[in-house]
Amino acid sequence: MRDTGGDQRRSVLLAFRSAVALHRLLDVLPVFEGDGRISRWFTLVPGSRFDLEALAALDRSGARVIDFEQATERPFDLVLTTSPKGALASLSARARALLPHGAGFNKALREEGSPELPSGLDPAFLLSDGAPWADLHGLGHAEQLSRLAEFCPPAATRAVVVGDPTLDRMLESNPRREVYRAALDLGDRTLLAVLSTWGPESLLVQRPELPGELVLGLPVDRYRVALLVHPNEIGERSRLDLAEQFRPELRAGLLLPSPHQDWAAVLVAADAVITDHGSTALYAAALGRPVLNAYDGGRELIAGTPMARLLAAAPRFTGLESVRGLDLAATTLARGPAADAFDRPGQALGLLRTELYRLLDLTPPRQVVLPQPLPVPSVPRSAAPTLAVRAEVDGQRVRVERFPAATELPIHHLSAEHPVAALAQVRSAAVLWRRPGSGRWTVSGWATHVLDELPACLTAAAVMSADRCVLLHRHRGPLTVQLAPGRAGGRIHRIDPTAAVSAVHAWLGAHPAAGLPAELDCALGPFTARLTVRPALAEELDAEL
16 A cells, blocks of 8 residues: 555655656656655746756646745755755755666866866855765766765765766667667667767867768768757757758658657667767667767867766767778777776666665655666657669669758759659659659659650559569650568668669669669668569559549
8 A cells, every 4th residue: 555644745856957867857757656645846946047948847847846835945855956056955855866868977067166177076056054964975986986086075975976877778679679679760770969068179079061961971871860958058059940940851851859768768779879078878878779979079178077078089980981890789889988987787777776765754655666768768759751862873883862852962862752842853854753641643654644744754663562663764764663572680681662662773774775674683781682574564554542
């Protein structure tokens, strides 16, 4: 039975200054799950320039909110926070607990507190009238405890290593990785996560062109790019401004996950990361993902910290070639520094429950508290209706690489979805395609109409299924293309049928008098598919489109 007796009721105030601090508190909140004795309150501690994004995040959480001034006028049994900054001393509570809001203490901000120390180790923030403000410092690793003892000994006497609840959620979610990848429509593509912290040394400030270089310079059938932005940077710019800044890249397929939960699920789904000096990369390393170092240096990163060691060990990002040559199995360099940032994997909620209930002077609930798997990411994504196609024909083998239409690489032709693509692209594309759904055309009727109306089009293709297309070529007439699925490692692999159409289009251009039927090999990304090209049957041409 659950004990909800009035004499055992406790009030917990979760105080935060920014969206990232709130997100960490939400990851900790399950320590109180199932306990009707606990009333949970949230308050925004004033004084941060990121408070608007924090308020938006709070509104999305559905939490019970109390104004900070009101919170200072009533007592709580426990104040729980993930930042020592702000007017926390004005809050009245029987006990206070402080947790980190990231993977350790890796950065120092010169404009506040002690110039060489991060706020989590700075006596200027940790002490109130010379004594520790918090009754509990929950830390992620013994290395953090050693550093706290060095810089603020009084606070270290109240510190306990409890692990990292956010990492535990990721580790719990690792078995669901294929589910996340399916939700992101990745297939066998390599997902690159570009990580940007906040502030003047962040990747978005120092190298704002990088996401676009990756999206436009890497073939879409081999790679997908996600941009993971620190909530403070989102708060500084606004979600709208960030989306508008990267609108061309989003249109070309860039993923921009939300900063609460979606980012972590995308990181679980990722194959590798490109990072600045933000500590999110330590989570990626702990998951075993290869890390590329794109940090251009500065004054914020503290030497000798786990993040500094990770960047020192990671290969340097020098351009697209460093992505193409990345060994996705090379994780040993990354795991070492990450091991110095996280301890007690899988135990954070249980250890925190013990410590927080001790402060509340309550017996914890009997049921075991487990990390909650991350939800399936809901990330808006754009399937580009127009692609720039490079094609190399070597006898009966065609290698196809496809890029967003805005790429500056030399190409063989444009392939566009009719009539979805932009009008200028429809008018200039050599290959136009569509899928069934309108019910207004037959295959031959639509293809003939397209070739009559759009003189730049040489191939009009109806994508009837994942393994069959019917096309009308301006010089070779109606053809059917059959795609055979490939099998490797116990998996079935299918290439995009629109890529097969581009392969046939290029092959017909190189061999205008080739006899039919014919068999071709289409190499797309890491896979090769066998294509059979034959004259189309009358019933295929008369099919509804």
